Amino acid sequence: MKGHIRERSPGKWAIVLDVGEPDPKTGKKKRKWHSFTGTKRQAQSECARLIAEITSGGYVEPTKQTVAEFLAEWLKFIKPTVTPKTHERYTEICEKNLGPLIGDVALAKLKTDRIDAAFAKALTEGRRRAGGGLAPRTVHHMRRVLIKALNQAVTWDRLAKNPATATTPPKIERVKMLAYDADQTATLIEAFRPNRMFIPMLLAVMCGLRRGEILALRWRHVDLSDGRRMLSVRDSAEQTKDGVRYKEPKSGRARTVALSSMMLTELKAHRTRQAEEQLKLGVRPDDDSFVVAQVDGRPLKPVSLTHEWTRLLAKTSLPRIRFHDLRHTHASQMLAAGVHPKVASERLGHSTIGITLDLYSHVMPGMQADAAEQVDAALQAAISASRKTK
Incomplete structure (x- = not known):
């Protein structure tokens, strides 16, 4: 294997590599050309590196494809293998975050230092509208998606190695977990009792269900008999641009949650009220009906539940927390009451007890x-x- 360099202009070099045997018909040598910017010594070092790659079998044919073009190709490739919500998030990160920073860079020339510089810029001035930098957690997601995409570039022989794996991840400070104590929870229950958010709030704060799990819960999944009194979490509602879809729970498996006496009483009363409402509208409820639904029985959208929670909570004197923090409230109160972490983990639907202990x-x-x-x-x-x- 041989190679040499040619100076095209000051600081601009052509690296010429002789590959394979000469063409038997024409006698011309097969060559690969690379452009390089730097000193003569640096060009010679790059030439030696390329020769070593070809000799070892690690050489990747250079391509003019940009990072933006590759990311668009990758998004099409992975679409059948991920959930619609995940694909939406990946697309948003690639097009709105990564694209403006490194999208015009040739994929073959993408280096670790360029990616690190892009992440540093995102942390200081990455917000397009309001100005300022993106949150470290957002940049962490950008890094994770880029690593995943460039791993595919390596698999497709577009890159010899993934330059994103060596980048420095941003430091993420753990967000302080918010939760209500017992007195605040009692105040919340009484404040929400007169409105339609009462039952979804109870399912979160007394059963630890996630928002999507509450909105996917159907009456056939709830056993209100005194001997059993439990519900099964089998599905979760997910909001996408195309509407609401139902998928398996976050842990990937169904779970059973026991109901307290209070929860049992409130669910029985709720089912009676719901049936009366729907019958007045000419809707006959059955076991396939949603536990939490609109007046006419149609399912609620996750974003609608969040908006209603925020609106109603603002009318109380309670601290402002997310709807998801009601789940944290349930978990904190269980553990503080001496419930074994393993039991709490199963009730919350965590995949491992380690997640419960860590959170x-x-x-x-x-x-x-x-x-x-x-x-x-x-x-x-x-x-x-x-x-x-x-």
């Missing part, structure tokens, strides 16, 4: 103090009994 570690110090006191009391009782025996 709610702020509740653990109090639990550890209680555990220490319980062990101490047991030992003191044993010591006292031993002394009396002697």
Whole structure:
């Protein structure tokens, strides 16, 4: 394998690589040309590197395809393999975040330092409308998507290696988890009792269901008999640009959630009220009807539930939290009450107990103090009994 460099203009070089045997008919050598900008020594080093790649089999044919063109191709390729919501998010990141920063760069010339510079710029001035930088978590998502896309470029032999894997991820500070205490929860329940957000709020704060799980729950998934009183989480509603779709829960598997006496009573009353409303409109409810629905029985959109929650909460004196934080409220109150983390994990639908322990570690110090006191009391009782025996 041979190669040499030619100076085209000051600082501009052509790297010429001889590959394969000469054409038997014409006698011309097969060559590959690369453009390079830098000093003569740097051009010689790049020539040596390319020769080594060809010799080792790691050489990738250069392409004029830009990063933006490749990302568009990649988005089409992965569309059948991801959920519509995920594809929407990937598209948004590629077109609105990555595209303006590195979209015009030739894919073959994309380097780690260029990506790091793009991420640094996104953190300081990445917001297109309001100005300022993007949140570190958003840039972290950008990095994750770019790594995934460029891994495919490596698989397709468009790149020899993925330059995004060596980039420095932004530091993400954990957002403080918000939750109501028992008194605030009691205030919330009484404040929401007169409106239609009462049942979805209860399902979140007393059962730990996610927003999508609440809106996908049907009466056939709820057993209100006194002997069983439980519900099954089998589906989750997901909002996309094309409408609402129903998919499996976030953990990927169904779960069963036991109902408290209060939850059982409220669900029975809710089903009676809902049936009366729908019958007045000429709608005959059945087991396939949604537990949380519009007056005429049609399903609610996740975004509509969020808007209604925000509107009604603003009318109370309670701290402003997200609807999802009601789930955190349920989890925190379970653990603070001494419920075993494994039970809490199963009730919340976490894939592993480690997720539960990590998310709610702020509740653990109090639990550890209680555990220490319980062990101490047991030992003191044993010591006292031993002394009396002697």
